[in-house]
Amino acid sequence: MAEGEVPAAGVSNAPPAVDVGAVLRSRGYPRLLALSAVIGVAVSLVSWCFLEFVHVIQQWIYDDLPGALGFASVPWWWPLPVLFVGGVLVAVAIGRLPGRGGHEPSRGLQAGPPTLPVELPGVLLASLATLGFGLVLGPEAPLIALGTGVTLLALQRSKKEVPDQARLVLTSAAAFAALSTVFGNPIIGAVIIIEAAGLGGPTLPLVLLPGLTAAGVGSLVFVGMGRLTGLSSAAYAISPLSLPAYPNPDFGAFVWLLPWRWSRR
Numbered sequence: 001m002a003e004g005e006v007p008a009a010g011v012s013n014a015p016p017a018v019d020v021g022a023v024l025r026s027r028g029y030p031r032l033l034a035l036s037a038v039i040g041v042a043v044s045l046v047s048w049c050f051l052e053f054v055h056v057i058q059q060w061i062y063d064d065l066p067g068a069l070g071f072a073s074v075p076w077w078w079p080l081p082v083l084f085v086g087g088v089l090v091a092v093a094i095g096r097l098p099g100r101g102g103h104e105p106s107r108g109l110q111a112g113p114p115t116l117p118v119e120l121p122g123v124l125l126a127s128l129a130t131l132g133f134g135l136v137l138g139p140e141a142p143l144i145a146l147g148t149g150v151t152l153l154a155l156q157r158s159k160k161e162v163p164d165q166a167r168l169v170l171t172s173a174a175a176f177a178a179l180s181t182v183f184g185n186p187i188i189g190a191v192i193i194i195e196a197a198g199l200g201g202p203t204l205p206l207v208l209l210p211g212l213t214a215a216g217v218g219s220l221v222f223v224g225m226g227r228l229t230g231l232s233s234a235a236y237a238i239s240p241l242s243l244p245a246y247p248n249p250d251f252g253a254f255v256w257l258l259p260w261r262w263s264r265r
Contacts, residue, residue, distance in 0.1 A: 032166060033213050039170055040177040040214030042154065043147040044221040047181045050127070050146060051139060057132030079134065086133025090126050097122030103141040114148030114171040117156060123149065140179055140192075147178030169210050176211035177218035186215030 061082055066074045093101040099119025115123055127142035129135065151174040155162050162170075175193050180186040190212055 032169060033210055036170060036173040036210035036214045037217045039151055039154075039173050040216070040218035041221050043150060043174045043177040043214070044181055044218035045225070046146055046150050047143050047178050047218075048222055048225045050143065051181070054128065054131045054139065057128065058134070061133065082133050083135060086129045086135050089129035089133075090135070093122045093126040093129070097125065099123055101126030102145045114152055114174075115145040117149055117153040120146070120149045120153070140182060143178040143182065144175045144193075147174040150174070165206075169207055172207045173210045173214035177214040180215035180219050181222045186212060186219050190215055 062074065062078070066078060090101060097119075099115065099122045102115065102119070102123040123142065123145045127139075127146070131139055131142065148171045151171050152167075155167060155170065172193070176186070176190050179193055180188070180190070183192075190208070193211065
């Protein structure tokens with residue numbers, strides 16, 4: 001995606017102006033959890049369709065199209081015109097559509113406001129052009145942008161007035177659900193969102209439970225869609241890493257720790 005609003009978590013770093021404890025004990029909080037589960041289902045369905053469409057575009061461009069044009073194999077220069085066309089589409093999203101294409105990948109996964117509904121076409125075009133044409137590798141930021149944008153669109157079309165605090169929680173839950181689809185685990189996605197958004201203090205307990213609810217329900221929907229359609233998520237899902245057990249720390253490990261910590265300052 002391109003430079004613009006960063007929708008990494010759809011939340012603000014500023015703590016809410018309400019009594020979080022009172023919100024957690026209120027009668028409306030269980031309804032907020034139920035709505036978060038609904039958001040998780042919707043965002044997961046949108047994310048699944050988006051990722052499958054990206055996979056289809058990649059296969060068509062890099063596997064099917066060269067053969068259709070008469071090439072026995074993919075020419076070495078094939079990525080050059082493909083990336084050029086993808087860059088042109090991204091430029092159109094940046095210059096002609098609201099939102100300037102969304103998040104800039106070079107800035108990493110950062111916290112910022114959710115994607116507005118009017119920005120969804122530009123974000124979608126930039127996301128498909130970058131991911132489908134091979135300009136970037138990770139779908140995390142586009143998924144979060146689409147998830148928060150779809151959530152705000154649904155809230156805008158709702159007949160009931162949604163308070164700002166509930167809007168904050170629901171867009172955060174959408175970010176949790178969107179990222180959990182890639183990692184196949186709601187906990188991993190939740191940890192990344194918390195770190196990227198800088199959630200802490202009174203904001204964290206208000207957002208965490210609805211976010212985990214949306215992520216857990218969304219993960220089940222994502223797995224169910226794969227089994228129902230027979231389409232595999234292996235092309236884009238990041239499975240948990242199988243790392244070897246770390247041996248007992250020794251003197252050498254502590255020696256390496258000192259310059260590493262100094263380099264992080």
